[in-house]
Amino acid sequence: MLAFLARRIIIAIPTVILISIFVFSLQHLLPGDPILVMAGEERDPDVIAALREKYRFNDPIPMQYLAWAGNALQGDLGISLRTQQPVLELIGEKLPVTIQLAVMALIIAILIGIPAGVLSAYKKGTWIDWVANIIALSGLSVPNFWLGIMLILLVSVKLGWLPASGYMPLTEDPLQSIRVMIMPAFVLGTAIAATLMRHTRSAMLSVLKSDYVRTARAKGLKERVVLIKHALRNALVPVVTVITLLFGELLAGAVLTEQIFTIPGFGKLVVDAVFNRDYAVVQGIVLCTGIAFIFMNILADAAYRILNPRMSQ
Amino acid sequence: MTAVVDPQAVADPLPPRRRNRAWEKFRRSPSALLGGAIVLFFLIVALLAPLLPVPGPTETDWSAVRKAPSAAHLFGTDEIGRDVLSRMIWGAQASLLAGVVSVLIAVLLGVPLGMLAGYMRGWTDAIISRFTEALLAAPFLILAIALAAFLGPSLTNAMIAIGLSAMPIFIRLARAQTLSVMTEDYVESARAVGIGHLGMIGRYILPNIIPPIIVQATLTIATAIIAEASLSFLGLGQQPPAPSWGAMLNIAKNFLEQAPWMALYPGVAIFLVVLGFNLLGDGLRDALDPRDN
Numbered sequence: 112m113l114a115f116l117a118r119r120i121i122i123a124i125p126t127v128i129l130i131s132i133f134v135f136s137l138q139h140l141l142p143g144d145p146i147l148v149m150a151g152e153e154r155d156p157d158v159i160a161a162l163r164e165k166y167r168f169n170d171p172i173p174m175q176y177l178a179w180a181g182n183a184l185q186g187d188l189g190i191s192l193r194t195q196q197p198v199l200e201l202i203g204e205k206l207p208v209t210i211q212l213a214v215m216a217l218i219i220a221i222l223i224g225i226p227a228g229v230l231s232a233y234k235k236g237t238w239i240d241w242v243a244n245i246i247a248l249s250g251l252s253v254p255n256f257w258l259g260i261m262l263i264l265l266v267s268v269k270l271g272w273l274p275a276s277g278y279m280p281l282t283e284d285p286l287q288s289i290r291v292m293i294m295p296a297f298v299l300g301t302a303i304a305a306t307l308m309r310h311t312r313s314a315m316l317s318v319l320k321s322d323y324v325r326t327a328r329a330k331g332l333k334e335r336v337v338l339i340k341h342a343l344r345n346a347l348v349p350v351v352t353v354i355t356l357l358f359g360e361l362l363a364g365a366v367l368t369e370q371i372f373t374i375p376g377f378g379k380l381v382v383d384a385v386f387n388r389d390y391a392v393v394q395g396i397v398l399c400t401g402i403a404f405i406f407m408n409i410l411a412d413a414a415y416r417i418l419n420p421r422m423s424q
Numbered sequence: 425m426t427a428v429v430d431p432q433a434v435a436d437p438l439p440p441r442r443r444n445r446a447w448e449k450f451r452r453s454p455s456a457l458l459g460g461a462i463v464l465f466f467l468i469v470a471l472l473a474p475l476l477p478v479p480g481p482t483e484t485d486w487s488a489v490r491k492a493p494s495a496a497h498l499f500g501t502d503e504i505g506r507d508v509l510s511r512m513i514w515g516a517q518a519s520l521l522a523g524v525v526s527v528l529i530a531v532l533l534g535v536p537l538g539m540l541a542g543y544m545r546g547w548t549d550a551i552i553s554r555f556t557e558a559l560l561a562a563p564f565l566i567l568a569i570a571l572a573a574f575l576g577p578s579l580t581n582a583m584i585a586i587g588l589s590a591m592p593i594f595i596r597l598a599r600a601q602t603l604s605v606m607t608e609d610y611v612e613s614a615r616a617v618g619i620g621h622l623g624m625i626g627r628y629i630l631p632n633i634i635p636p637i638i639v640q641a642t643l644t645i646a647t648a649i650i651a652e653a654s655l656s657f658l659g660l661g662q663q664p665p666a667p668s669w670g671a672m673l674n675i676a677k678n679f680l681e682q683a684p685w686m687a688l689y690p691g692v693a694i695f696l697v698v699l700g701f702n703l704l705g706d707g708l709r710d711a712l713d714p715r716d717n
Binding site: 140248249254256257263264268358359370390393396400404 | 565
């Protein structure tokens with residue numbers, strides 16, 4: 112396993128370098144002199160000179176990249192123009208909020224998606240399968256920001272059951288924190304649930320046809336035991352991999368969900384950064400999500416090997 | 425004694441009989457037909473927008489601000505008295521245009537790169553594959569947001585950003601399909617009779633990888649429409665006062681209590697058109713799947 116992980120990490124290095132080149136190139140897409148944009152509206156000559164020195168803007172572009180990448184390797188992703196905080200610190204501050212939202216959304220998605228997928232596969236061709244498929248397809252087609260708006264209208268404005276926006280740290284008041292976050296998590300979770308349902312259904316369908324399920328049934332085991340212990344356990348192997356790979360979808364969904372419910376997380380940070388022309392923050396976020404995504408990919412491969420012993424032989 | 429194999433005779437990706445069978449299968453699927461009908465409906469509405477008897481999408485009527493749906497304004501009016509139905513009809517143009525153009529960008533850039541990787545293999549494949557992985561590593565929307573932010577907010581830039589973000593899917597698909605087609609006997613035969621690289625790609629590989637590309641393109645249009653609506657919702661797509669469903673929802677969220685219809689209809693429209701493309705894509709996949717024929 113260690114050798115496998117080492118090999119995967121070595122393979123990932125060129126990809127990380129390419130992502131960093133891409134992120135670095137973003138600032139060159141800006142019209143005009145990037146330093147003038149980075150210096151903000153005040154355009155203080157001292158700040159401009161310092162930035163030019165720091166990012167080696169008088170040097171050729173490859174040298175600029177090396178300087179930028181060297182700083183990034185040491186955790187220096189630049190300073191936010193708006194808050195004057197280091198970008199990495201800013202990301203670290205907002206990340207727990209988004210992680211809470213993502214974890215709650217994932218729990219909701221698993222609770223809906225996996226049972227629905229199992230049931231739909233088990234009842235293939237019946238009305239239950241048909242309804243489950245329609246719901247899954249609708250879940251994939253609904254823009255989640257619209258679903259959020261509609262839920263705010265119904266649950267908060269009309270019924271007054273849950274707050275429409277806000278955030279409470281989990282450590283301060285766990286109950287209130289969950290109450291505030293449950294509606295955004297549901298909105299984010301539904302799209303993921305639809306994807307999970309489809310994957311679980313197709314994995315269950317192929318497992319249910321296998322010889323060992325037939326053998327288990329022939330032995331006279333109860334249907335529930337066959338379904339959960341024999342079929343689902345094996346069907347979950349590809350599903351767990353899919354869950355790891357849904358990270359990107361969760362993060363993208365979080366950007367919109369946080370915007371609608373005014374949650375001060377990672378997603379809101381990137382949108383605010385875009386509007387405040389806080390380019391260092393945008394670059395930092397793209398670089399961090401890229402690297403995190405590669406890490407999740409390695410994790411997915413590792414999980415697949417652990418869950419499927421045939422792979423590691 | 426050497427048998428002369430005419431590669432053309434064996435290379436047709438969808439011979440007439442299979443093409444007919446695919447069409448038959450598509451025609452018998454109610455969900456695929458429903459998807460096709462929904463897409464066609466929105467396409468007609470978008471094309472006929474200038475001819476439909478509705479007020480202009482940017483025409484304001486200060487005496488009819490935030491009016492509920494009525495005979496005069498079937499879908500009501502917005503915060504500055506513009507007709508919601510009219511803005512939705514014109515918004516359909518922006519949505520469909522964004523969906524189709526961004527997928528065209530993704531296909532036109534991604535398919536040749538993927539074919540090149542699969543055909544040349546070796547270093548070319550390694551470089552293109554690493555480049556694809558790097559692009560895939562940034563989530564679709566984050567990448568689109570970053571590009572839209574640096575290129576500047578506009579519908580054109582949103583389409584470029586969405587197209588570039590969707591490109592890796594097509595590189596991967598075209599590469600995998602090319603690799604699989606390359607192992608077929610007719611490709612071997614074509615190579616044996618001395619057909620050049622361009623002839624091989626144009627006559628034997630490209631026609632054989634088109635069906636899965638069409639399916640993926642249809643499904644990606646659905647994703648691209650949601651992405652455009654999301655970018656417009658965030659203010660990074662179509663700029664006001666030009667109509668767009670995402671931008672309409674962005675404004676509507678500020679008037680939920682006073683004018684809920686402003687938020688209802690654009691969302692339903694996005695849902696329906698995306699559902700249409702998803703159903704159509706699923707139907708095409710089932711119809712073109714050779715395993716089921």
